[in-house]
Amino acid sequence: MNVICATLNAKYIHTNLAIRYLKAYAAPEFNIQLKEYTIKDPILNIVSDLYQQKPSIIGFSCYIWNIEETLKVVNMLKKIEPSLLIVLGGPEVSYDTAEWMEKVPEVDFIVMGEGELTFKQLLAEIQSDQNYDQVPGIAYRHDRKVRMTLQRNKLDLKEIPSPYRFPEDIAHLGKRVTYIETSRGCPFSCQFCLSSIEVGVRYFEREKMKEDIRYLMENGAKTIKFVDRTFNISRSYAMEMFRFLIDEHLPGTVFQFEITADIMRPEVIEFLNQEAPKGLFRFEIGVQSTNDFTNELVRRKQNFEKLKRTVTMVKDGGKIDQHLDLIAGLPEEDYASFKKTFNDVFEMRPEELQLGFLKMLRGTGVRLRAEEHEYVYMDHSPYEILSNNVLSFGDMVRIKQVEDVLEKYWNDHRMDATVEYLVTKTFASPFDFFQDFGSYWDEKGWSRIGHQLEDLFRRLYLFLQEINAEQLDVIVGLMKYDYFKNHKYKPRKPWWEASYDKGKRTAIYKQILETPELLGPTFFELQLDEKELYKHTMLEELSFDLSKYMLTGEVVNQASCLLAFFDPSNNQTLLFPFKG
Incomplete structure (x- = not known):
């Protein structure tokens, strides 16, 4: 039985941890080949490559960013080889599973939720008696009808074999992001996030994780990203891991974490500011909104003053870059409120400010209660909202204009001195600068064409001329300074x-x-x-x-x-x- 676990990553530098778990857990009973592509690869090229492996079963790992392209691959494969068994798994198909089975007849099985043991048992049944009702957590077809079995209890993570030690991965470790998971689950209940559905946090065995990290570093991994939803939920655990990484990291390695900033104690930050080498760690912090009523509606507990304290202390330490996230379109956050949220967060001057838009993910509370706030959203992935009761589509378009120039002029750090002057001296607020410039950028059609570095400077200069900006000679001088620097x-x-x-x-x-x-x-x-x-x-x-x-x-x-x-x-x- 020739089994392939495949996925389409968003970019080449990404790697898929899920299919590696499946391969590790199924061994040695089943030999699974891993195949990774990107959503930009031509569909026929992907199909051709998979076909030439002569598989009998292909499992695809599905997410909002790859589901549309994955289904095109599945459709074409089934036309070529109808006897090929197709298994889907992953967060995108773990919810509304019956709908997926009805909508995509080419799919033979869907694995719901945590898939390591379920997938292994499914392979065993395919190979033997085909009593699929004995496999917990799957959807399958019987007499042309869709059947679903109850999901199993959560796995003991300490029993899952390491997915980080495949010889075929070694050559790519230095070129791609290595994702690592030391826990599963999240203690919070944010209604826009799939992690809120699983209650509680489970941990992998600490010493085994340390051995895996040592192995990855020794074999060339440079960027290691922890996918734990809240890395610092346990202060003692976070401190132990920080200490380990500081003591045993190899030169050139960078570790990225998702942290909850308002629960991070000052003594932890002081420890990092004193002990961590500059550039070793990078924090991703989800702020999402500073509107208390909005946070209450999505069951998000957040103390913004404590969050600011953490971000400020980390920034003052000068050791750790911070990436802060916002979400436009959350319940009851209108345009004016989002403007305040943006300005509240930009005031902290994070190294990167990611402006995202609410996605109505399958299985989340905001999607299940979409009618309460009159949400209109895309029928297809990524299910991004188009409007709601307080935010029109026109408002969304304007905020997207902000996102466009924010990426180019702040997150890429091409003009830090210039932007700092503009947002403090020339415009009423940071949001006003990015909005006015973003609208001008869009009106000129620049969002639809490419740009060189010089174009970014010229276009900003044209905008400033257009609005008759005061102290333009000073701003131009700062632009020259940034350009040379x-x-x-x-x-x-x-x-x-x-x-x-x-x-x-x-x-x-x-x-x-x-x-x-x-x-x-x-x-x-x-x-x-x-x-x-x-x-x-x-x-x-x-x-x-x-x-x-x-x-x-x-x-x-x-x-x-x-x-x-x-x-x-x-x-x-x-x-x-x-x-x-």
């Missing part, structure tokens, strides 16, 4: 007209060569000759005192010069302010 090599043609003509530039270079100490000891130590100065530096005039800005972050209207040195020896850029 983020370049590792000398740009061929900047997006602006040069400040100096050839003669003025030559005169300034002559002054610098004669008195290099005017630019400070760092520049003096470079010992640049005339040829290197012309080849590896650029000059620009600014309308504010760059020296004071670099020291204090304060913008003072006093002209200065900026010399950018693009160091070819180590691909870094050094910026030197001076009076021209």
